[in-house]
Amino acid sequence: MTVTIENQTLPELTTDELSRYSRHLILPEVGMEGQQKLKAARVLCVGTGGLGSPLALYLTAAGIGTLGLVDFDVVDASNLQRQIIHSTRDIGRKKLDSAEEKLIALNPAIHIVKHETMLSSANALDILKDYDIVADGTDNFPTRYLVNDACVLLGKPNAYGSIFRFEGQASVFATKEGPCYRCLYPEPPPPGLVPSCAEGGVLGILPGLVGVIQATEVIKLILGKGESLVGRLLLVDALNMRFRELKLRKNPECPVCGANPTITKLIDYQQFCGIVPESKEEKAMKNGIPQMTVKELKRRKDAGEDLFILDVREPFEYQIAQIGGKLIPLNDVPQRLNEIPREREIIVQCKSGGRSQRVAELLKQQGYPSVVNLAGGILAWSDEIDPAVPKY
Amino acid sequence: MTIFIPTPLRPYAGGNGTLEVSAKTVGAALAELTTAHPDLRKHLFNSEGTLRSFVNVYLNDDDIRYLPAKEATEVSAADTLSIVPSIAGGTGCN
Numbered sequence: 001m002t003v004t005i006e007n008q009t010l011p012e013l014t015t016d017e018l019s020r021y022s023r024h025l026i027l028p029e030v031g032m033e034g035q036q037k038l039k040a041a042r043v044l045c046v047g048t049g050g051l052g053s054p055l056a057l058y059l060t061a062a063g064i065g066t067l068g069l070v071d072f073d074v075v076d077a078s079n080l081q082r083q084i085i086h087s088t089r090d091i092g093r094k095k096l097d098s099a100e101e102k103l104i105a106l107n108p109a110i111h112i113v114k115h116e117t118m119l120s121s122a123n124a125l126d127i128l129k130d131y132d133i134v135a136d137g138t139d140n141f142p143t144r145y146l147v148n149d150a151c152v153l154l155g156k157p158n159a160y161g162s163i164f165r166f167e168g169q170a171s172v173f174a175t176k177e178g179p180c181y182r183c184l185y186p187e188p189p190p191p192g193l194v195p196s197c198a199e200g201g202v203l204g205i206l207p208g209l210v211g212v213i214q215a216t217e218v219i220k221l222i223l224g225k226g227e228s229l230v231g232r233l234l235l236v237d238a239l240n241m242r243f244r245e246l247k248l249r250k251n252p253e254c255p256v257c258g259a260n261p262t263i264t265k266l267i268d269y270q271q272f273c274g275i276v277p278e279s280k281e282e283k284a285m286k287n288g289i290p291q292m293t294v295k296e297l298k299r300r301k302d303a304g305e306d307l308f309i310l311d312v313r314e315p316f317e318y319q320i321a322q323i324g325g326k327l328i329p330l331n332d333v334p335q336r337l338n339e340i341p342r343e344r345e346i347i348v349q350c351k352s353g354g355r356s357q358r359v360a361e362l363l364k365q366q367g368y369p370s371v372v373n374l375a376g377g378i379l380a381w382s383d384e385i386d387p388a389v390p391k392y
Numbered sequence: 393m394t395i396f397i398p399t400p401l402r403p404y405a406g407g408n409g410t411l412e413v414s415a416k417t418v419g420a421a422l423a424e425l426t427t428a429h430p431d432l433r434k435h436l437f438n439s440e441g442t443l444r445s446f447v448n449v450y451l452n453d454d455d456i457r458y459l460p461a462k463e464a465t466e467v468s469a470a471d472t473l474s475i476v477p478s479i480a481g482g483t484g485c486n
Binding site: 165 | 398403409444448450454455477479480481
């Protein structure tokens with residue numbers, strides 16, 4: 001697979017560039033022509049976070065001519081453990097501005113295009129069409145499927161990477177001859193079944209490893225050299241430092257890249273991934289569990305009520321921050337029901353409200369008459385009630 | 393044979409990254425696994441007992457969906473089975 005850099009005369013390298021890229025120029029696989037191809041190339045980085053940081057930095061250093069960045073987020077202190085393109089003084093700043101500053105400092109010749117938006121079905125084709133290759137560093141299933149489908153529809157290769165805790169995946173999708181993300185995973189998991197990085201955590205170095213693999217694939221596709229990850233899924237296990245690879249096949253019945261595609265334009269990816277916008281009723285009641293706001297909890301605490309708060313996070317999370325709940329980690333709850341009084345109202349709490357909702361539903365099934373979920377968890381408490389409670 | 397358990401599913405497999413089973417087929421290996429660790433069952437299979445579409449199972453480096461005998465494929469002690477679920481993390485991880 002080679003990405004055809006549009007049939008144009010390749011741009012000449014300046015004297016500065018000849019010296020900057022000398023270690024590339026003496027590599028037979030890159031050489032003058034390869035470096036000129038890199039200079040002509042336009043790459044879109046979706047996300048400037050964990051994967052996007054090393055991706056953007058290395059692509060910029062390598063001499064990519066045009067680098068598009070898509071992000072709408074601002075830098076948060078909890079990003080800095082892995083998102084190395086941002087620094088401490090950037091906290092609160094737009095990620096795009098922070099990233100652009102670092103990239104231009106690294107290589108002033110780079111042309112950065114900032115797309116300050118959330119990629120959506122309405123704008124994805126328009127944004128992606130101007131690039132040769134897409135590098136997907138997003139953090140949620142709807143955007144993964146959106147990027148995949150847009151790449152297939154436009155015929156743009158997608159250097160894919162994904163991470164969770166100590167484990168990563170990488171491949172190249174949506175080339176003409178190779179499989180796409182939907183060939184690998186026809187359907188997304190239902191919401192809540194796969195924990196997010198915020199719930200599950202991630203080793204800060206892991207996106208560095210995986211993002212650099214993505215960047216390597218981007219460069220190889222542009223140069224048309226080596227063996228790309230098309231048709232292979234690379235699995236990275238950082239904890240045991242094992243790299244394994246699995247064969248990927250193009251699914252002839254794939255709804256987007258198969259012989260008779262049923263998806264011929266972008267769809268509603270939130271709906272496809274089972275995510276429905278929360279109605280007013282759902283805000284107050286979810287799956288039969290009343291949702292308590294942190295303001296309501298504060299009001300009742302201040303009124304001197306003796307409340308039973310059940311904190312279902314892990315002990316190490318409790319050490320970081322707690323709001324006076326009794327700690328029984330999620331997985332221990334079924335064995336420790338005798339410590340949870342049936343005659344009292346149980347206010348279940350976790351970090352952001354997901355795990356506590358599951359425990360609340362479990363307690364209700366177990367016959368507890370009065371169970372409520374603390375919506376937004378300890379994060380909402382820190383945001384809205386007491387900023388002294390650390391966020392993590 | 394060795395079954396590789398991915399990180400997201402390890403809490404339901406006693407925290408193990410790999411497990412050994414002595415089954416004769418892929419299906420029997422998965423059955424042995426979920427009998428030993430019943431919590432894994434709902435993460436791997438839907439209510440009809442078929443593998444969930446977002447969980448891929450590989451015998452060595454081959455997707456079992458593309459093996460002629462699929463789950464009835466015979467296995468030996470030297471084979472490995474990998475469970476590869478979809479993960480989405482990457483950017484902000486919010």
